[in-house]
Amino acid sequence: MRKNGCVAVGNTEMYYVSFGNGNKKLVVLPGLSDGLATVKGKAWILSLPYKKFFSDYTVYMFSRKNEMPEGYAIRDMANDQVMAMKNLGIDQACLLGVSQGGMISQYIAIDHSEMVTKLILAVTAPNANAIVKETVSNWIGMANRGDHTALMADTAEKMYSEEYLRRNRKYFPLIAKFTKPSGYDRFLKNARAILGFDSRKELSKINCPTLIIAGSDDHTVGNDAAFELNRGIANSELFVYDGLGHGVFEEAKDFYDRVLEFCNQ
DSSP: OEEEEEEEEEEEEEEEEEOOOOOOEEEEEEEOOOOOOTTOOOOOHHHHHGGGTTTTTEEEEEEEEOOTTTOOOOOOOHHHHHHHHTTEEEETTTEEEEEEEHHHHHHHHHOOOGEEOOOOOEEEOOOOOHHHHHHHHHHHEEEETHHHHHHHHHHHHHHSOOHHHHGGGGGGHHHHHHHHOOSSSSHHHHHHHTOOOOEEEEEGGGOEEEEEEEEETTTTTTHHHHHHHHHOOOOEEEEEEOOOOOOOHHHTTTTHHHHHHHHOO
C-alpha cells in the first residue's frame, strides 16, 4: 500500500506519504531539503528504500506544514508534527529524524515522550554549532540571491563522500536546472529555524532507546555532533560510517537495514 496524503494541522495542512501494511509505525522526518520540495505525490519513489519494512510496519514520511509563520522554531515544528500524527491516529511510533528532521525529533522525544517507542537520529546535531551556522548561513545567502545552482552544488559538496562527488559532480548544474523552486520563502523559514536550535540542556529528558547514526566526515553538522548527542542521551548507542558524510542515508547500503534492526529490537 502506498498513499499520498494531506492532514490538517491547525489552520493549514501538512503533506505526507505512507507505505507498507504492518501494524507497527515508523515516522520519518526529512531534512532541510523539504524546504525546497515537499513529499507531495512522491509515495512511490520515497518508498523504495523501505521495502523491508512493509510487512511489519506502516511508514509515514512528513513534510513541514504548508503555511509557516515568521519565527517558526524547531520546537514549534515538533509540536505541529505531533498534532499531525495524532490527527492520523498515530499514538506511538518509531521515529527516524534525518538532519533537521533529527532536530525536530529530539523535541518530540523530549516534550512528547509517550509518542516515541524508539528514536533514530541520523546525521544531526543537538544545536546550531559553528559548522552548522556557517553552512546554513551560506545557504541562506545563496537562496536570498536566487542562486539555485550554487545552492545545489554546495549542498552536494557538504553531503557526499569524495568518491560520490567525483562520479556525479558534473550532473549538479543539470539537476539544479530542473529543481529550482518558484520561491525560497519555505526554505528560508526552515533554515532560520535551524540557526536558533539548541536542545543540549534537555537531552537528558530523552528516555527512549535511541540510535545515533553519523558519518566520520560530515561537513554539514560536523564530526563532534553525534558524540555530543551520545553523551547527552543516556539510553543511546552510536554508529559512525567511516569515510562517509552527511549523506550516509543515501550512500551506506545497509543504512535502512540498520534502522530496521534497531526498530525490531
